[in-house]
Amino acid sequence: MSLLLDGKQCALNIEAQLKVKIDALRDKGERLPKLVVILVGTNPASVSYVTNKAKACTRVGILSEIIQLPEISSEAAVIAEVQGLNADPSVDGILVQLPLPKHIKSKNVIETIDPDKDVDGLHSVNVTKLVMNERGFVPCTAKGVVTLLKAYNVPLEGADAVVLGRSQLVGRPLAQLLSNENATVTVCHSKTRDIPRHTSQADIVVAAIGRPKMITLDYLSPKAVVVDVGINKVDDKLVGDVDFEAAWNVVKAISPVPKGVGPMTIVTLLENTMDAYTWKKEHHG
Numbered sequence: 001m002s003l004l005l006d007g008k009q010c011a012l013n014i015e016a017q018l019k020v021k022i023d024a025l026r027d028k029g030e031r032l033p034k035l036v037v038i039l040v041g042t043n044p045a046s047v048s049y050v051t052n053k054a055k056a057c058t059r060v061g062i063l064s065e066i067i068q069l070p071e072i073s074s075e076a077a078v079i080a081e082v083q084g085l086n087a088d089p090s091v092d093g094i095l096v097q098l099p100l101p102k103h104i105k106s107k108n109v110i111e112t113i114d115p116d117k118d119v120d121g122l123h124s125v126n127v128t129k130l131v132m133n134e135r136g137f138v139p140c141t142a143k144g145v146v147t148l149l150k151a152y153n154v155p156l157e158g159a160d161a162v163v164l165g166r167s168q169l170v171g172r173p174l175a176q177l178l179s180n181e182n183a184t185v186t187v188c189h190s191k192t193r194d195i196p197r198h199t200s201q202a203d204i205v206v207a208a209i210g211r212p213k214m215i216t217l218d219y220l221s222p223k224a225v226v227v228d229v230g231i232n233k234v235d236d237k238l239v240g241d242v243d244f245e246a247a248w249n250v251v252k253a254i255s256p257v258p259k260g261v262g263p264m265t266i267v268t269l270l271e272n273t274m275d276a277y278t279w280k281k282e283h284h285g
């Protein structure tokens with residue numbers, strides 16, 4: 001029988017722990033952590049992601065604000081908004097919802113965020129810290145995957161891990177994190193010649209490619225712990241990158257879609273915001 005890597009339950013457990021911490025702050029009359037999300041335009045998927053993030057903040061007691069800017073906003077206007085939040089001592093975390101409209105260079109906006117408030121972990125300072133294995137912010141989905149594996153006591157040290165996908169947002173930071181955890185990591189991508197040759201030997205397979213149900217049993221062995229990051233809409237249903245039905249009860253463990261990595265991504269944003277708050281208090285009182 002396969003073990004279900006239940007991201008929903010794992011996220012609820014972490015939320016409960018965060019709520020205890022924040023309730024204690026409130027009881028002591030202390031300032032509460034605050035996340036601000038900047039949303040440019042009205043892309044329905046982005047609106048839904050941002051709303052879910054704000055709801056999650058409310059559940060644990062983190063203050064949140066959504067700054068909604070019109071689609072036609074200039075890059076300078078978005079940057080000015082970020083600069084204002086950098087200077088605002090009541091703001092601990094800043095997240096700019098991606099993708100931004102095409103006329104705005106995401107990199108210019110991300111690089112404006114104070115690295116100590118960069119709870120999405122995309123600023124080059126935080127990317128470097130991850131590579132150097134130093135304390136910093138790690139992109140939420142990548143960190144959430146490792147938190148999920150650890151919650152189920154999946155051994156990472158010495159494990160052979162294959163990460164499918166190498167995006168800045170998921171694959172690359174995840175490969176680095178797993179390497180920092182002393183796993184032996186192989187990264188596969190669209191130009192990899194024979195993906196099953198790698199995945200069929202692996203102890204851990206993480207799929208983050210955005211190809212519905214591409215990872216079939218041909219790719220997996222019974223010893224595999226499989227984490228499915230993919231979110232694909234097929235006939236109005238959400239499916240992952242892994243053929244869950246085929247893999248279930250064959251592989252050692254597998255995360256579902258939905259209720260797998262999705263909730264872990266959101267709860268990691270809450271964790272990162274709490275970390276930003278704690279860091280600020282330790283260093284600036």
Ligand code: NAP
Pocket residue numbers: 141164165166167168169170171188189190191192208209210211229230231232261262263265
């Ligand atoms: P992305 O930026 O489009 O990157 C996809 C990666 O997959 C690229 O590295 C690409 O290779 C590789 N790839 C594409 N087709 C492939 C194939 N046939 N064989 C092997 N590799 C292939 O996507 P992303 O932002 O990383 O997201 C990946 C998936 O995760 C999407 O379904 C996305 O919706 C989902 N996602 C979920 C969460 C969550 O919270 N659960 C968060 C973020 C993303 P190249 O580099 O060679 O192009």
